[in-house]
Amino acid sequence: MVSTAGENAAVYDVRLSSVVPASITGEDKVHELSNMDLMLKLHYVKGIYFFRSGAARGLTINDLKKPMFECLALYSTLSGRIRKSEDGRPFIKCNDSGVRIAEAKCSKTLDEWLAFNDDSLNDQLIYSQFLAPDAEFTPLVFVQFTWFKCGGISIGLSWAHIVGDAFSASHFINMWGQILTGQVPPHHLDTHNPKNRKKFPSPLAKVPLSVQRVLLESDGGHWLIPNHRKMRAHSFHVTPKQLNRLTEEAKLAKPFEVISAVIWKSLAKTSGKAEEPKVVTLISSTWDKENGLPSNSRVIISTIEAAEAPPAQADLADLARLIARKQEDETHLVERVMYQKGSDDGESRDFILYGARxxxxxxxxxxxxGLKMSGHHQPVFASYSVSGVGDEGAVLVLPGPPPGTESGKDEGGRVINLILPENQLDELKYRLGSEWGIH
Known part of the structure; x- marks a missing residue:
């Protein structure tokens, strides 16, 4: 077991500091938050990267913090703090308050840590703090450097989703790595930020299927929802061989579609008929470049309904085809409902997306x-997850370790990160192993 608290904690000697942009942003600069930004304010992106000792040999915390100053000069929004306008709408004041840096030590070796295969333990490697009620003082981004007993290092990233999607977070830490390895950063980042405060002609009659209205505490509460079920995280690695077999069985469906179909079908059996998820949400992105400012404007939200046959009974190929072809785009509707004010009866203006379905x-x-450290070392393993997931759970499909890493024996493969109710997760793990050979 890994101790998480007290004198015997595996991660200890945690020290905090701040890093600000290398150059002054300027007076009175603000970043208006879009409707999509505000829809995602209760969610947080979490990234974790593991490196062998060669990647960090000879590096001190000051060596790791130094390129962050220059990086933040490009990403000035990330050093800002949440404020509210007179009408109560949040925005970011770009006041160069900085991001928070945590440095820590771990009593385990990197191999020992990875061998635990327990995603919940990685929270010790990702320092985080939820926004509100003191959002005026809380950083939007946290980066934690943890040194293992063997000399290896992990980099944990906690990123408020309100400032940008997971692709934005990944691009940011990759840019820091480029500066660390001596590459010259661009003079500026490209903007892809349509008019933030879109206006819509009329209110929606009902909330879109993909989101759920939630009620925070009367004082505004922390920007994180309380779950009614005990949630747990777990990850699987689908090897290239397994992925090829699944895509063939699903009649050459694309990897994301067939993986989603397998888990949807398996969870439908697990949940029981009364709770069978017949409508699910898909979240994707149109990101196509590295050097862009953080944004949620490329997020695409769709729903899929299994109207003809229950997912538990559906053929895998049919379910994968449904995911590929029957997506109902709700992106515009989600932005529109976020634009609307609460009703006269005090209806909440806060929503969740991940885990609403x-x-x-x-x-x-x-x-x-793409994150490289000294000597252009790649991570031996990297992954992303999301916190603030609602009770219906979320499934993240990420690229597996590429060739050249210790885990990437073959090109391809996928990592599946699950955040699900604990009672469903245990049975799902059994079904994926016994029915699909995924462990």
Whole structure:
């Protein structure tokens, strides 16, 4: 077991500091938050990277913090703090308050840590703090450097989703790595930020299927929802061989579609008929470049309904085809409902997206192994997850370790990160192993 608290804690000697941009942003600069930004304010992106000792040999915490100053000069929004306008709408004041840096030590070797295969333990490697009620003082981004007993190092990233999606987070830490390894950063980052405060002609009659209205505490509460079920995280690695077999069985469906179909079908059997998820949400992105400012404007939200046959009984190929072809785009509706004010009876203006329904997140194209450290070392393993997931759970599909890493014996493969109710997760793990050979 890994101790998580007290004198015998595996991760200890945690020290905090701040890093600010290398150059002054300027007076009175603000970043208006879009409707999509505000829809995602109760969610947080979490990234974790593991490196062997050669990647960090000779590096001190000051060596790791130094390129962050220059990096934040490009990403000035990330050093800002949440404020509220007179009408109560949050925005970011770009006041160069900085991001928080945590440095820590671990009593385990890197191999020992990875051998635990317990995703919940990685929270010790990702320092985080939820926004509100003191959002005026809380950083939007946290980066934790943890040294293992063997000399290896992990980099944990906690990122408020309100400032950008998972692709934005990955690009940011990759940029830090480029500066660390001596590459010259661009003079500026490209902007892809349509008009933030879109206006819509009329209110929606009902909330879109993909989101759920939630009620925070009367004082505004922390920007994190309380779950009614005990949630747990777990990850699987689908090898290239397993992936080829699944795509063939699903009549050459694409990897994300067939993985989503397998888990949807398996969870439908697990949940029981009364709770069978017949409508699910898909989240994807149109990110196509590294050097862009953080944004949620490329997030695409769709729903899929299994109207003809219950998912538990559906053929795998038919379910994968449904995911590929029957997506109902709700992106515009989600932005529109966020634009509307609460009703006269005090209806909440706060929503969740991840876990409002069973949510599948396509992160296949994320360049998570693009982060390099000294000597251009790649991570031996990297992964992303999301916190603030609702009770219906979320499934993230990420690229597996590429060739050249210790885990990437073959090109391809996928990592599946699950955040599900604990009672469903245990049975799902059994079904994926016994029916599909995924362990």
């Amino acid at each position: 069973l949510t599948f997140v396509n992160l296949e194209k994320m360049n998570i192994y």
